[in-house]
Structures are given as C-alpha cells and as structure tokens.
Amino acid sequence: MAFVPSLIFSIIYLLGAFGVYKYRKQKDDPDIFFFESCWTIFALLIYLAVLELRTGSFYILIPILLGSLFLVSYRRNKHRLINGLLFNVFILSFGGYLIINLFRTEDILVGGLLAVLLAIFLAVLLFGLVTLVIFLYWNSLVVFRRESHSIANLLTLLLAIVLTIFLFSDVLLHPFPQWVQVLFGIAPVSLLYLFIVFLNFLSVSILYQFNHPRYDQDFIIVLGAGLLNGETVSPLLAQRINKAIDFYHLQFKAKKQAPRLLMSGGQGSDEKVPEAIAMKEYAVSNGIPDGEVLVEANSTTTLENMQFSKEVMDALKPQGYKAIFSSNNYHIFRAGLYADQAGVNADGIGARTALYYLPNAFLREFVAILFMHKKRHIVVLSGIVLFYVIAALLQMYFT
Structure with missing residues (x-):
C-alpha cells in the first residue's frame, strides 16, 4: 500500500492543475504555464514536506533554503547573472535531496521525479560534446543560408571550430614536449569556466522568459x-x-x-x-x-x-x-x-x-554580456593562464 499516498497526491495535484487551467482560461490569461508551474512547485513541496515529517528528517530544508535564497535575489532584481548561479545550485541540491529521500522512503513519486532528472542528465552525457559540435555545424549552415554573412551570425560556426580543435587536441599535441601539453591545459580549464558562466546566463535567461507583468502598465x-x-x-x-x-x-x-x-x-x-x-x-x-x-x-x-x-x-x-x-x-x-x-x-x-536562429542569438548575447563584465572575466582567465604558465615553466626546467 506504499503507493496510496502517491496516488492520493496525484489525484489532488491533477484536480488542482485543472482548476488553475480553468480559472486562468476564464481570465484570458496567456501565461497559464506560469501559474501551472507555481502550482506544481507548491504541491510538490507540500508532498515532500509530508514525507519528511513521516520519516522525522529535515533534509528538505537544504534545497528550501537555497531555493529561498534564489527567490529573494530574483524578486529583488531579475536582471542579475548571479540568479542563474543560485538557481543551478538549488537544482543540484534538490537532485541530491531526491536521491537521499528515495533511499529513505522508497516513494514511487520521488523515484519517478528522480528518474526524470537522471534521464535529462544522461541525455546530456549521451549527446555530449561530439553531438554538440555536429549540431553547431548544422546550425551554422542553416543560419548561413537564411541570414546575412556577418561575424555576429557566424558564432555557432566559430564555436564549432574551437570545439573541434579541442576534441583532437590529444592527437595534435602528442608530438610536442610535455611542457607544451601542460601549457595547453589553459584551454580546457578556460572553456570549463566559460561554460559555467554560459550555463548561469542561459538559466537566468530562460527563467526570465516566464516573466509575468501585471496588467497595470502605463x-x-x-x-x-x-x-x-x-x-x-x-x-x-x-x-x-x-x-x-x-x-x-x-x-x-x-x-x-x-x-x-x-x-x-x-x-x-x-x-x-x-x-x-x-x-x-x-x-x-x-x-x-x-x-x-x-x-x-x-x-x-x-x-x-x-x-x-x-x-x-x-x-x-x-x-x-x-x-x-x-x-x-x-x-x-x-x-x-x-x-x-x-x-x-x-x-x-x-x-x-525562429528556433534555428536562437543558438546564434544566445551566443551573441552571451558574448555581449561577457564584455559588459570584462574586468571580472579578464581577472579569472588571467589567473588560469598564469597558473598554467608557471606549471609549464616548472615542467620545462625541473623535469
């Protein structure tokens, strides 16, 4: 009978979701998805809190605190890149919490939710860097055919070329001395840093799409x-x-x-x-x-x-x-x-x-935002370069 609480919750959730849909439809609200999302999050938190009370644990407080920190920051100012970082940290903590909760409760609903998150993670791994490069080449070809041939419209192609060089870096560097290979460590670490910054930017940009202004504007x-x-x-x-x-x-x-x-x-x-x-x-x-x-x-x-x-x-x-x-x-x-x-x-x-234009457009926005905060990124990237230059010099003179 362990499935009974999950079944009851599912029925209540579906009834609530239907009620939200009907109410917002009567209001001719175009952002029904926003309110459905709010209902989903609220219902899920209540369900997980009940599970916590039954097991006598309070692990859920960790993602709740991190989620609250994100919400406070986002509510104060939606136009902050740190909101993307806070949101991603919350998602990671929530995923970790679901794993702990599943082992403690063996709840069917928690298992299903965790399976969805794991499926997304595995999809990213399976369709990893190689698939990304192929997609970028394909997208750059589509943009090249439909748009003007400016540098701004070739960003997906430029990124694809950089990632292609990175994929074959082991083969390309094999004939070179060890210190050169150490020096090349600048590339993957710098790319990792820029990827994290881009992920934060992309997360907050996607969240911003759900902005729901009130109908009281001048x-x-x-x-x-x-x-x-x-x-x-x-x-x-x-x-x-x-x-x-x-x-x-x-x-x-x-x-x-x-x-x-x-x-x-x-x-x-x-x-x-x-x-x-x-x-x-x-x-x-x-x-x-x-x-x-x-x-x-x-x-x-x-x-x-x-x-x-x-x-x-x-x-x-x-x-x-x-x-x-x-x-x-x-x-x-x-x-x-x-x-x-x-x-x-x-x-x-x-x-x-148009969907085909979005990858190039988001890359262009990302580059523009990098330049808006160029001092910060120059400091971080300079630190990475300095570290690997010192490591390469040590490799050259002491081995």
Whole structure:
C-alpha cells in the first residue's frame, strides 16, 4: 500500500492543475504555464514536506533554503547573472535531496521525479560534446543560408571550430614536449569556466522568459531594430511590436485601461527614416490609435533606448509610472541589464524567435554580456593562464 499516498497526491495535484487551467482560461490569461508551474512547485513541496515529517528528517530544508535564497535575489532584481548561479545550485541540491529521500522512503513519486532528472542528465552525457559540435555545424549552415554573412551570425560556426580543435587536441599535441601539453591545459580549464558562466546566463535567461507583468502598465517601450531597405519594419522588429500590441489589448480587456506604446529607435546611416517612425506606422496600421503611440527617435543603442525613453516617460508622468519593454526573447535579459543602468524600473516581455536562429542569438548575447563584465572575466582567465604558465615553466626546467 506504499503507493496510496502517491496516488492520493496525484489525484489532488491533477484536480488542482485543472482548476488553475480553468480559472486562468476564464481570465484570458496567456501565461497559464506560469501559474501551472507555481502550482506544481507548491504541491510538490507540500508532498515532500509530508514525507519528511513521516520519516522525522529535515533534509528538505537544504534545497528550501537555497531555493529561498534564489527567490529573494530574483524578486529583488531579475536582471542579475548571479540568479542563474543560485538557481543551478538549488537544482543540484534538490537532485541530491531526491536521491537521499528515495533511499529513505522508497516513494514511487520521488523515484519517478528522480528518474526524470537522471534521464535529462544522461541525455546530456549521451549527446555530449561530439553531438554538440555536429549540431553547431548544422546550425551554422542553416543560419548561413537564411541570414546575412556577418561575424555576429557566424558564432555557432566559430564555436564549432574551437570545439573541434579541442576534441583532437590529444592527437595534435602528442608530438610536442610535455611542457607544451601542460601549457595547453589553459584551454580546457578556460572553456570549463566559460561554460559555467554560459550555463548561469542561459538559466537566468530562460527563467526570465516566464516573466509575468501585471496588467497595470502605463508604458510599453518597444526596442528598435534595423529596417528593411531602410524604411520597412523587418519581420524580427514586427515580432517585437506585435508582442507589445498583444499586451496592449490584453491589458485593455482586463482593466479597460491600455498602456501607451513608446517606440524607441533612431535613424541608422543606411536608413531613410528613424526606426521609431516606421514602428509607429506599423502599430497604427495594426489598429493602435495614433495618439496611443509615442516616439523616441534619437537612440542608437539599447542603453540609449532606455535612457531616452526614460526622459519621455518622466516628462509625461513625473509623479511616477509603471513600464515594461518588448524585444525578442533572446534579447530581453541583456536589455534588462541596460534598463537597470539607465534607472528604468521595467521588466521585459519577449517575442518568439525562429528556433534555428536562437543558438546564434544566445551566443551573441552571451558574448555581449561577457564584455559588459570584462574586468571580472579578464581577472579569472588571467589567473588560469598564469597558473598554467608557471606549471609549464616548472615542467620545462625541473623535469
């Protein structure tokens, strides 16, 4: 009868999940997944806490404390890279807790949950570095066929080449002296460091996709992007505007008060009109009243988007306001960092991007964020280089 508690919990959980779905559906809420996730986490914690009480142990407090630390940090400021690190540490502690709990209780539900986590881990191992390299080459070919041939669009290819060299490093280094092989240790350790940083960045970027702004906004800043033929809204930019338009209609339906759209984007050297003007024309042609669309046409970078948009909003509502910004899903986390720098208290909503473009886009965002915190990374990587240079010198002169 050990399965009875798991069965009862499963029934309660499914009923609760159905109730959440029906309630949010009645509210015309597009983010049902967010609330379903909250219900899942809450129900699971209650179930695990009951198991702990039955066994008289308190191991669950470790992941709860680490999870609480992450939630406090994330709630205070969603635009922090350390949130990714805290989340990953929480996941590791939770996995360890499930292993301990399974051996103590032999609970079917805990075993199933652990099996899912182990399956994900094994999939990563099975489809490891070699498969990643093959995927990167394939993706770079797709991007090469569909996008412009700029350096920014070749990042997956460059990463694939670097990883290919790394895979064959043992063969390539075999003829060289031992001290050269020691010196090459810089590469795997540096790659490991950058992988951990990237994993933290990717985790917090994915978490940020579940941002759920309330329907009480005064402004939606729409971040500009390049125009087609210097005057037409591109498909990528249209996605950003459409995301803002969708939120506009949802808020009006929920609260009968719509936010104003603030189009932000200047005129590039190869553009006939400022991006913001073209964006406004697109929004108006898609049913947004002309008076509800504001224009900021002087910015040339994301930081300036935020700074100049803040000036517009401050002038219109000096007593205070609520705002969000709209961009593509891969870009909203870095845009949030710039919002913080500009003193804009706003979270982002992300428009969907073609799947084939996401690997390259996230790599580009990662490189940009590395440069935003270049001093920190230079110090760490310099320490790695110094350590292996000293080790190579010792190998050269004392063996």
